[in-house]
Amino acid sequence: MEDMTNVIEMRHIVKDFNGFKANNDINLTLRKGEILALLGENGAGKSTLMSILSGLIQPTSGTIKVREQKVNIKNPTIAKDLGIGMVHQHFMLMESFTVLENIILGHETTKGPKLDFKKAEKQIKTLSERYNLNVDPQKKISEITVAQQQRVEILKVLYRGADIMIFDEPTAVLTPQEITEFIQILHELAKEGKSIILITHKLEEIERAADRVTVIRAGQSVGTFAVANVDNNRLAELMVGRHVNMQVNKPTEKVGRTMLQVEDLHVKNKQNVAVVKGLSFNLHAGEILGVAGIDGNGQDELVRALTGLQHVDSGKIIIDGEDMTNRKVRQITEKGVSYIPADRQKYGLILPFSVSDNLALQTYYQEPFSRHNVMHYDVIHEHAQKLIKQFDIRTTSERMPVSDLSGGNQQKVIIARELSRNSNLVIAFQPTRGLDVGAIEYIHNQLLNERAQGKAILLISYELDEIMQLSDRIIVLHDGRISGEVKPENTSDEELGLLMTGVKKEGSAFA
Ligand SMILES: Nc1ncnc2c1ncn2[C@@H]1O[C@H](COP(=O)(O)OP(=O)(O)OP(=O)(O)O)[C@@H](O)[C@H]1O
Ligand SMILES: [Mg+2]
Known part of the structure; x- marks a missing residue:
């Protein structure tokens, strides 16, 4: 039950990174x-x-x-002892360790000199049953989905006994179904008296989950509001400082030649299980083809096959008239394919490299960025400055390591690089993941610009709104096959939902 006691009070917080104030007088209270x-x-x-x-x-x-006690949280151990636990924006799990090992890491239960795995496993089982967080403790992190990894992070925080829980953009990696479950878990935790801070860019989640909302802009407090008293438009305006248009205006475009042809594609996943089971579709210049579906229905492997990251078992991938099946990544890139990956830190960026270098990752060896094997850094920096301005990437310098950028700004670096490159086909996998509403408006308009210029865009997204607003046509993936093809103007969320669960469309060519 909510009461008025403050469990956290942060007053006039300032954080200066070498002259840049990332926090510049912020107040926050948590009840x-x-x-x-x-x-x-x-x-x-x-x-x-x-x-x-x-x-x-x-x-x-x-x-x-x-x-109500003044504290000096000098290190994470002190935070833990104060009962504060955080689930980070970019997960901090060891890929080759099991779920169990990850949860107890740094908080081991011992029996004499030995680790007591049995006891830990029992405790974790109790916790996961109580909060409906089903994960297999014996699985390796590399074997489970992102949503399950999220649950591991939550279990980790619970296992450490936190009663003040911080979630930094937990839903950015979840599908709509998983988000609903996650919000239920949050309500459950709050009901038991845990106090929760939730960071999200999705305004409707704030409406569904939160009691109050604290808005900050450019490192400063804007205010704290009861959620019941502010609507989404007002929230967007408060945070961005201007009106945001959340509806996309999509003009009709004439489609051109076939840019991508996928014929009876079969692909296995990393565990060698067939997951793409005979996909056929095509995509034209000047067209946005949306790929809808619940996470884990072949999207990852389709994209990995298209970009040359995964071997194709059978079938064909024809890009702009040329058979590109099982070609190398660089050959596919040079054929004119841009790629915005779903996992920005794993596949999109080299974190210790500068923003400049990351913006030239696929082109650094070409003119004008280099000549006769000599890199032209002045050109690379100039190129970066231009894109930083154009895409509103918030960074103090193009020389800053990209790891020091905020999550959303890292995403903007990838989008800027991929959309500014000379390409004919853009493969965009969850392109607006982690972006604020203002940035989403901008990126959506950019994608429509690319379409107007005759590029072909394959948009794979778990956000139905995004798919509905941007696509000219939508194919729905279910169990590695197409369960239906629809046009956004002739379908509904309900119909898409049915197709996503595998109910085939009547009269569909794929039925
Ligand atoms: N170690 C660092 N050195 C220099 N600047 C930093 C460092 N860490 C963060 N910053 C800067 O501080 C600012 C705030 O970053 P922060 O990660 O807190 O943003 P955020 O509100 O979480 O954004 P997002 O929604 O994109 O995740 C950014 O401009 C970022 O580049
Ligand atoms: Mg952040």
Whole structure:
């Protein structure tokens, strides 16, 4: 039950990174048993503020009270002892360790000199049953889906006994179904008296989950509001500082030649199980083809096959008239394919490299970026400065390592690079994941611009809104096959939902 006691009070928090104030006088209070949303543009300072609360970084100035006691959270151990746990924006799990090992890492139960795995496993089982967090403790992290990894992160925080829980964009990696389950878990936790801070860019999630919302902009507090008293348009305006148009205006375009032809494609996943089971479709210049579907129905493997990351068992991939089946990544790139991957840190960026270098990742060996094997750094930097401006990438310098950018701004680096490159085919997998509403508006318009210029765009997304608003045609994947093809103007969320669960479309060519 919500009461008015503050469990957290952050006052006048400032965090200076070499002269740049990522937090510049922020106030935040969290009440016992409430769900507080923290909202702000990409780069506004949300993750920084929460890293301060969880002891990962130290504030330059400001005070923090936990349960009305002034504290100095010098390190994560102190945060843990204060009952503060955080699920980070980019997960911090060991891929080759099991779920169980990851959960107990740093908080091991021992029996004499030995680890007591049995006891730990029992505790974890109790926790996962209580909160409906089904994960197999014996599976390796590399074998489970992102949604399951999310649950592992939650279990980790629960196992450590946290009663103040921070979630940094937990839903960015979840599908709509998983989001609903996740919000239920949050309500469950709050009901038991846990106090929760939730960072999300999705305004309708704030409406569904949170009691109050604290808005910050450019490192400063804008205000805190009862969710019942502010609507989404107002929230968007408060956070971006201008009106945001959340409806896309899509003009009709004439389609051109076939840019992508997929014929009876069969692909296996990393565990050698067939997951793409005979896909056929085509995509034309000047067209956006949406691929809808529930996560895990062949999307990953389709994209990996198209981009040369995964071997094709049988079938064909023809790009702009040329058979590109089982070609190398670079050959496919040079054929004119841009790729915005779903996992930005794993496949989209080289984190320790500068923003400049990341913006030239596929083109650094070509003119004008280099000549006769000599890199032209002035050209690379200039190119970066142009894109930083054009795509509103929030960074103090193009020389900054991309790892120091906020999550959403890392995403903008990838999009800027891929859309500015000379390509005919854009494969966009969850392109607006983790972006704020203002940035989404901009990226959607960019994709429509690309379409107007005659590019072909394959848009794979779990956001039905995004698919419905941008696509000219939509194919729905179910169990590695197409369960239906529809046009957004002639379908509904309900019909798409049915197709996504495998109910075939009547009269469909694929039925
Ligand atoms: N270690 C660092 N060194 C320099 N600047 C940093 C560092 N960490 C963060 N910043 C900067 O601080 C600002 C705030 O970043 P933060 O990650 O807190 O944003 P955010 O609100 O979480 O954004 P997003 O929604 O994109 O995740 C950004 O401009 C970022 O580049
Ligand atoms: Mg962040």
